[in-house]
Amino acid sequence: MENYKKHLQSIINFSDESWEIIENTLVEKQVKKNEFIMVPGEYSEDYYFVESGVIRSYTIDENGKEHVLQFGTENWIVSDRNSAFCKQQSKFYIQAIEDSKVILLNEKLTNLISSLNPDYLAAQNKLVQNHVRSLQDRINLLLGATAKTRYLEFMRLYPNQLNRIPQWMIASYLGITPESLSRVRKEIAHG
Numbered sequence: 001m002e003n004y005k006k007h008l009q010s011i012i013n014f015s016d017e018s019w020e021i022i023e024n025t026l027v028e029k030q031v032k033k034n035e036f037i038m039v040p041g042e043y044s045e046d047y048y049f050v051e052s053g054v055i056r057s058y059t060i061d062e063n064g065k066e067h068v069l070q071f072g073t074e075n076w077i078v079s080d081r082n083s084a085f086c087k088q089q090s091k092f093y094i095q096a097i098e099d100s101k102v103i104l105l106n107e108k109l110t111n112l113i114s115s116l117n118p119d120y121l122a123a124q125n126k127l128v129q130n131h132v133r134s135l136q137d138r139i140n141l142l143l144g145a146t147a148k149t150r151y152l153e154f155m156r157l158y159p160n161q162l163n164r165i166p167q168w169m170i171a172s173y174l175g176i177t178p179e180s181l182s183r184v185r186k187e188i189a190h191g
Contacts, residue, residue, distance in 0.1 A: 001026055003051050003075055004103045008113070011123035018116040025112055027104040031055070031096040038080060038094040043087070046104040047079030048072070053100020054164050057092050058172070068173040071097075073161055077105070077127075097165060142175050150174045151184045 001023060008014065008022070028051065031037055037055070038044055048055065055072040057080070069092065072078035083090040084106070113120045141150050151174060155162070162170075171181040 001028060001051065001103060004049050007049065007075055011127070012113075012117045012119050014113075014117050021116065022109075022113060025109060029102050029104060031100045031102060033096055033098050033100075036093060036095050037102065038083070038090050038092065040090050040092065042083065042090045044080070044083050044090065045087075045106045047077055047081075047084045047106070048094065048102040049105055050074055050076050050078065051101040051103055053102075054097040054161070055094060055100055055102065056097055056165075056169060057094050059092050066172050067175075068169055071158060071161070071165060071169075071173065073158065073164070077131075078102075097169070147174060147176045147180055147184050148187060150176070151181065151188070 004026065005019060005023075008019075014022070029037075029048075031053070037048060040059075050072040052074055055076075055078045056068055057070045057072070057078050058066050058068045060066055070076075070078060078094055079085075080090040080092045080094065082088045110120070110124065141153055145153075151170075154170060154174060158165070167181060168178045171178045174181065176184075
């Protein structure tokens with residue numbers, strides 16, 4: 001739970017005693033490669049802090065094509081906000097790409113941490129606003145940017161992850177075919 005502790009320390013101050021209380025409340029889950037944390041139709045109050053490993057969130061359209069919405073690597077949070085925050089059925093698959101470890105976060109934990117440090121809610125709000133901004137940027141890229149620009153942004157957002165995430169999943173995330181991704185990668189490699 002060391003990554004989660006560092007994450008908390010990066011957004012709020014807390015004492016060793018407070019961390020001990022938080023740590024005793026945390027639930028850690030081991031997720032095997034290809035195992036699902038959530039599938040469409042389920043309900044969950046949890047969202048997932050990636051302590052180690054790689055997680056993806058995706059949907060499948062009516063033609064059976066997968067669309068990757070997000071990858072979560074160490075220190076990222078992955079969720080189906082519909083389920084976790086709006087108490088609705090999940091619309092997404094959340095699956096481990098490699099053996100992973102996640103920390104289950106939820107409203108109960110948020111309330112506990114807030115009781116230990118009231119600054120936590122403001123810090124969480126700032127993180128949510130940054131996430132919304134990132135989603136808007138991603139939508140804008142998908143609507144109007146070239147495949148090359150989208151790939152370059154992927155590399156900026158997920159540095160050092162190219163060997164951990166299969167190329168066909170990266171192509172799905174970028175909204176292009178694996179063949180188009182190969183062409184883009186060759187173009188970038190040849191300057």
